[in-house]
Amino acid sequence: MSDTFFSGAPHWAWLIILYFFVGGIAGGACFLAAVVDWFGGPEDRPVVRTGYSVAAWGAILSGALLTIDLGRPLRFWHMLFQSANVPALMFKGWSPISFGAWAILVFGLFAVLSALGGMAEEGRLHNPALRAVGGAVRGGLAKVVGGVAGLLGVFIAGYTGILLSVTNRPIWADSPWLGALFVASGASTGAAALILLAPGRGATEQSLARLSAFDTKALVVELLVLVLFVASLGSVNRVWIGFWGLVLLVGVVGLGIVAPLRLHLQRRPLASAAKLVLLGGFLLRVATILASEGIERYRVAAGM
Amino acid sequence: MPEPMGFFTDTTVCIGCKACEVACKEWNQLPAENGGIRELSGDSYDNTRRLDGIHWRHVRFIEQFKGPYDGRWLMMSDVCKHCVQAGCLEVCPTGAIIRTEFDTVVIQSDVCNGCRACIAACPFGVIDINPVSGTAQKCTLCYDRLKVGLEPACSKACPTDSIQFGSIVELRTRAQKRVDQLKSQGVKAELYGADPNGALGGLNSFYLLVDQPEVYGLPRNPQLPTRNLAKSSSFSLASAAVLGVLALVGLRKRRMDDMGGPGAGGSN
Known part of the structure; x- marks a missing residue:
């Protein structure tokens, strides 16, 4: 039996699952927006602007979800500053949760600046202060700010998986592939969110087809990493015999990866595939987190 | 500077009286679970079942019965191990978990x-979380008592000296003598x-056991959580690099399409 079965469950449930999902979308969408920002053409601007907006709202929602989930929400700032020694910073580079707290803050800052830049570009900012900030983020500066946000986005999408691996819990600590899996899922769900939202801001058919082509590749990578993840679990795989295994197989692999891949190959409407990708991304977090959460140490020890 | 202090728990003399659990609850003013209305486990005299935010001591009952006349009870008073390399302290993002001057780990x-x-x-x-404070809690090895020269409440209350408190160096010597004594008796x-x-x-906080660690609910080879950090980060970076290249290649191809140059061909 893996030694991880003797640890206790941290009660990371729906708020954390939602955060992992939203953070993945925000990070993935921001990364894609930055790539298109740097290497795309003028006709791709709606995708870029949508991506930065998804990142900004995602970062804000992520911060809110994480704060509400704390046992003492008003002490959220203890993650950032030494509570007895303000303004000394609280930072542990080897602790993903500490690193992540800072990353979300900085990612949120850069994503909001990029989103404001995009909104100013569209002439949608009416508040003078916001218009001034948004107006300043343009040209070369906008590319640098967006590029930093994009790189941080990749981190935000993946560090949550690393965070789970840097524990002593079953499944999470039994495989080194969760971070890689969440990166791939962040890319696929980020692209899916852009496919669904970018048309509202004037994205062209060509831009959407390009995103869809990327999403196909991201789903293939995700499936490969998922296979590696399951293979690396070895004997721990017995935890999947049950409801969460069914969710992983039918919900994540079937509905979330294989079905949208088939739709892409058949060149069916992009929105249907994108919705399935989002569903699969959500169920991936649900299955990996709740399958481990359900394992209670004292029951394992008692052979129940 | 005080020397490292801790517990040596000799499980062979534990009688399962739970005096340690009670003393711990009383000294640390830990609340009752579910307002004191506790469901019985129904299959064991162990109704505490686990360590958590309001149970910092737990007497584990291991019932090994092959038949009506062939069996034994193993009993072990479990507690925080105050690891020299502590995983909890390592990952705590607020700095709430510290190592004290007694080499113990306190939240x-x-x-x-x-x-x-x-x-x-x-x-x-x-x-685990103490629902009253909303914070993570565990044994402090009675840091407040140690500060004024008292021994922890649990070891003070233990009627058989199954829980022994003292300097780690001295406890290790004592524990080895006890192991030698038991081995000479065929145990x-x-x-x-x-x-x-x-x-x-x-x-x-270390133990004398007469069966495999797993039988007592202890991992055979406990490890630090950061053992996975480098590998997990590398694989994530590799995944990000592959996806980054895929995204860039797609765009490069599009540019070539636009230019109508060599390699142009509709993949999209």
Whole structure:
């Protein structure tokens, strides 16, 4: 039996699952927006602007979800500053949760600046202060700010998986592939969110087809990493015999990866595939987190 | 500077009286569960079942019965191991978990914000949230008592000296003598966590066991959570690099399409 079965469950449930999902979308969408920002053409601007907006709202929602989930929400700032020694910073580079707290803050800052830049570009900012900030983020500066946000986005999408691996819990600590899996899922769900939202801001058919082509590749990578993840679990795989295994197989692999891949190959409407990708991304977090959460140490020890 | 202090728990003399559990609850003013209305486990005299935020001591009852006349009870008073290399302390993002001058590991309740990273990091399942404070809590090895020269409440209350408190160096010597004594009597006794070169740099609360560690609900080879950090990060970076290249290649191809140059061809 893996030694991880003797640890206790941290009660990371729906708020954390939602955060992992939203953070993945925000990070993935921001990364894609930055790539298109740097290497795309003028006709791709709606995708870029949508991506930065998804990142900004995602970062804000992520911060809110994480704060509400704390046992003492008003002490959220203890993650950032030494509570007895303000303004000394609280930072542990080897602790993903500490690193992540800072990353979300900085990612949120850069994503909001990029989103404001995009909104100013569209002439949608009416508040003078916001218009001034948004107006300043343009040209070369906008590319640098967006590029930093994009790189941080990749981190935000993946560090949550690393965070789970840097524990002593079953499944999470039994495989080194969760971070890689969440990166791939962040890319696929980020692209899916852009496919669904970018048309509202004037994205062209060509831009959407390009995103869809990327999403196909991201789903293939995700499936490969998922296979590696399951293979690396070895004997721990017995935890999947049950409801969460069914969710992983039918919900994540079937509905979330294989079905949208088939739709892409058949060149069916992009929105249907994108919705399935989002569903699969959500169920991936649900299955990996709740399958481990359900394992209670004292029951394992008692052979129940 | 005080020397490292801790517990040596000799499970062979534990009688399962739970005086340690009561003393711990009383001294640390830990609340009752469910307002004192507790469901019985129904299959054991062990109704506490586990260590958590309001049970910092737990007497584990292991019932090994092959038939009506062939069996034994193993009893072990479980507690935080105060690891020399502590996983909880390692990951705590607020700095709430500290190492004291007695080489024990303590959670400062006024700093903890209840993120629960330490719960998942502990290889022994020791820590949990205290619903009253909303913060993660566990045994402090009675830090407040140690500060004024008193021994922890549990070991003070233990009527058989199954829980012994003292300096780690002295406890290790005492524990080895006890193992030798038991072995000379034909008992298969082993120490768990006493080796400073062993897992987690040794445990400042270590045990004498007469069966496999798993039987007592203890991992055979407890490890630090950061053992996975480098590998997990590398694989994530590799995944990000592959996806980054895929995204860039797609765009490059499009540019070539636009230019109508060599390699142009509709992949999109």
